[in-house]
Amino acid sequence: MQKTSSVKLPVQTPEGLKPMKVDVQEIDANLVIRKQQALMQAKANATPPVVEPIKHRDYRVGAGDVLTVIVWGHPDLTLPTGNFRSAEESGTxxxxxxxxxxxFVGVLKVEGKTIPQVRDLISQRLSPYIENVQVSIRVAAFRSKRIYVAGEVESPGVYAITDIPMTVVEAVNQAGGFTDNADKSRVLLNRNGELTLLDLLAVYEYGDLSQNIRLQNGDILTVADNQLNKVYILGEVKATGSLTIRNGRMTLAEALSDSGNIDMETANPYQIFVVRGGETPEIYHLSAKEPDALLLAEGFPLQRRDILFVDTADLVRWNKFISNLTPSRNFFELDTSADNLLGTGGGGGSTFNPL
Structure with a gap:
């Protein structure tokens, strides 16, 4: 097996990108163990987004909200509702x-206040006119605070923030959930122009609630698609093409299986390569002549944009070379026969001149 790449690749160095040959790493038990340990360490060292922890807080009234104010025992102070007027239509x-x-109260500043604070304020202002005043207030329509959900969800749109805390998971659920093409690990939060990348796959599978943050008025959520989460299958497999990594997981064995497996008639199972680009390109080699070597393939995780290549067997390559020579030989034999037929070949025959 070759120890380095056959061509120079662009590699990021302290002096910038430079063309260099890359070492070919053997996929063995030690490499699989190192990869798994590095993955666990990366998860442990991951810095969660610095966001406000989720806790219940009273809703604060804002411009555009509709309030229903009821003064018990004084229906004349309450706008009537009925079959033809909803609470939203009859509210304030x-x-x-x-x-x-x-x-009896006049104009009150209620923006930024909680419902209990608004109730106490109205009760205080009504007390000179009504003895033992009892006031009930609720929000009939939440209109002042909203968030925007876009990207790979079933129902993108604008959603109101109510008295129930709106989290990222809740927002996605209200938008109908993820589409089949959604990348759950790449949910982008835009808050006042500051971008935060959230991993909801970690919430669902590992219970990482640090990713399920509480949303604020004006937040924009964009769920990315899976178009970048592909690996490319080339060489001697039954079905070449691209495969999409679902839910952030795909192993080398899974990619080989989903591509129809190795073509045993033409492939060289000793020569299976994974080529990984980026600032520091990497090349991995697996010799899978024995079936138990596929256990190593199952333990080797692929990353998006990886290229999987299965080389051609030497004998097959030789046969192709010979088959390519055969038409050339037949062509020369046919050309010689034509010359003899037309009298242009060697010997003392007459020369054929079509003119």
């Missing part, structure tokens, strides 16, 4: 300046 809308108007 918070104006753009964050105020509402209520009888």
């Amino acid at each position: 809308v918070v104006s753009e300046d964050g105020t509402i108007f209520f009888p």
Whole structure:
């Protein structure tokens, strides 16, 4: 087996990109162990996004919200609802300046206050006019705070933040969940122009709640697609092409199986290569002549944009070379026969001149 790449590849160095040959690494038990340990260490060292922890807080009223105010025992102070008017239609809308108007109270600043604070404020203002006043307030329509969900979800759109905390998982669920083409490990949060990459796959599979952050008004969530999460299968397999890594996992054995397996009539199972690009290219080699070597393939994780190549057997390559020579030999024999037929060959025959 060759020890280095046959051509020079662009490699990132402290002095910048330079053309260099890359070592070919053998896929053996030691390499598989190192890869698994490195993966576990990377997860342990991963820095979670610095975000506000999830905890329940009272909803704060904002401009555009619709409030229903009920003064018990005084229906004349409550706008009526019925079959023809919903609570939203009959409620009190918070104006753009964050105020509402209520009888005997006048104009009140309610923006930024919780529902209990608004209730206490109205009760205090009504107490000079009503003895033992009892006020009930609820939000009939949440209109002041919203988030935007885009990308690979079933129903992209605008969603209101209510008195129930809106998290990333909740937002995706309200948007109908992920599509089949979604990359759950790449959910981009745009908060006031600051981008944070979230991994919801870690939430679902490892319980990493640090990725399930609480959303704020104006946040934009974009779920990436799987177009970049592909590996490319080339060489002597039954079906060459590309495969999509689903849920962040695909091993070398899985890729070989999904491509129809090695073509045993033409492939050289000693020469299976994985080529990995990037700033520091890597080349891996697996000799899978014996079936138990495929256990190493099962323990070798592929990464997106990897190239899997199965080389051609030497005998098959030789046969192709011979078959390519055969038409050339037949052509020369046919050409010689034509010359003899037309009288242009050697000997003392007459010369054929079509003119």
